Amino acid sequence: MIVSRLSRRALFAATASVAFAVALGSIPSKADDQDAAQAEWPQSYEASPHMTVGREATPILSPATVEATEAAIQKYQDIVTRGGWNTVPAGAELRVGSKSKAVEALRERLVASGDLDPVAGAGPVFDSFVEAAVQRFQARNGLSQTGVVNEATLTELNVPAAARLQQLETNIVRLKAYSGDLGARYVVANIPAASVETVENGVVYSHHAAGVGKIDRQSPIMQTKATEINFNPFWTVPPSLIKKDLIPKMKADPNYLTDEKIRIFNKDGQEVSPSSIDWNSNEATNFKYRQDTGADLNSLGFVRINISNPYGVYIHDTPSKGIFGDDFRFVSSGCIRVQDVRDYVAWLLKDTPGWGRDQIDAVIRSGDRVDVKLAQPVNVYWIYVTAWATPDGIVQFRPDVYQRDGSGPGPLASAVPAQPMALPQE
Incomplete structure (x- = not known):
């Protein structure tokens, strides 16, 4: 078995060496006869299996993550001691078929951070080895894995x-702060990663992409519990959004509230017509604004998950499913929008009698307003971790969008300056 494994590895190295020798021109190829300006063809080789970034089963809040992150700190200290890594010059997008000095720099950079196998590390050609390495790098940095630079x-x-080393050293302190007993079943929302994971008996049960608070309407860091599920909920516009969003939109379009199925109620609970309010004054702040149920328009989608907290925030569905495919998902007013909400809710209600997946799907289809209390409240942690490592040696980084790492905003952050933590609802 050992001989077989070594033979396969030797064969891979030999094949890769030949392929790159052809690509670099040290062995004659048919490409030599073609126009010199034509880009090299894509190679069909796959990346080494040990370079793949898989779906992680180890919770981000776990002793194993702390241990792996400490090992990553040592690794990055060594990289920094050796002079760090080079930069890749700006220019046209780099992709399979590109051939330039920039690709040479890219290869060197990817080898330095462990994303490209050294056996495939040299040359000016962007082939499938480089594409796989770029995808690995993108996965480690929370970017869409396009393989294009x-x-x-x-x-x-x-x-x-x-x-990067400073980022790891800052975040190891945060990770260690959660070294106690977090519960047999719990939820972690990592805000910089715009992601949610459910954990059961020390193993990640499910991963969910998320939409989190904007830079000027930040999601708070907190420890709390999920206590109740609201199916087909109304959405009441929070006071913080009436001035910021609702009034300006009504000034621009008098039909906005009607189109969005948002009704106005006075302090006695009586419905009021939008045309009876002076939108150029503060009169509008004296009313309650409630959006009808219905996932197509309602800002909360099908489901709202209540969590005890003083900030007026919660986790919920959204009609805007397209956000989950974006790299930058800092889009809410403090609440967290979660992808695959039905799977998430089914897990939360696992120990609540009478609420399996069939019952959940049925009540959502009905459109009826239904509230369900969890038989066993589930611990929920909203955390701010921008760098960590996993036991397989993968080191993850995310942008410091709220400027809490002490090194300024992350590269993906917009130009909006950070504000003190807001306390709005979604």
């Missing part, structure tokens, strides 16, 4: 090794 990927590539 666009502006966002280039920006992350050019973050200095010393800055």
Whole structure:
């Protein structure tokens, strides 16, 4: 078995060496007869299996993550001691078929951070080895795994090794703060990663992409419990959004509230017509605004998950499912929008009698307003971790969008300056 494994590895190395020798021109190829300006063809080789970034089963809040992150700190200290890594020059997007000095720099950069196998590390050609390495790098930095070096990927590539080391050293302190008993079943929402994971008996049960608070309407860091599920909920516009959003939209379009199925109620609970309110004054702040149920328009979608907290925030569904495919998901007013909400809710209600997946789907289809209390409240942690490592040696980084790492905003952050933590609802 050992001989077989070594033979396969030797065969891979030999095949890769030949392929790159052809690509680099040290062995004659048919490409030599073609136009010199034509880009090299894509190679069909796959990346080494040990370079793949898989779906992680180890919770981000766990002793194993702390241990792996400490090992990553040592690794990055060594990289910094050796001078860090080079930068990749800006220019046209790099992709399979590109051939340039920039690709040579890209290869060197990816080898330095462990994303490209050294056996495939040299040369000016962007082939499938480099594409797989770029995808690995993108996965480690929370970017769409396109394999193309666009502006966002280039920006992350050019973050200095010393800055990455500082990020790891800052976040190991945060990870250690959660070293106690977090519960047999719990939820972690990592705000910089815009992601949610459910954990059961020390293993990640499910991963969910999320939409979290904008830079000027930040999601708070907190420890709490999920206590209740609201199916087909109304959405009441929080006071903080009436001035910021609702009044300006009504000034621009008098039909806004009607189109969005938002009704106005006075202090006695009586419905009021939008035309009876002076939108150029503060009169509008004296009313309650409630959006009808219905996932197509309602800002909360099908489901709202209540969590005890003083900030007026919660986790919920959204009709805007497209956000979950974006790299930058800092889009809410403090609440967290979660992808695959039915799976998430089914897990929360696992120990609540009479609420299996069939019952959940049925009540959502009905459109009826139904509230369900969890038989056993589930611990919920909203955390701010921008760098960590996993036991397989993968080191993850995310942008410091709220400027809490002490090194300024992350590369993906917008130009909006950070504000003190807001306390709004979604």
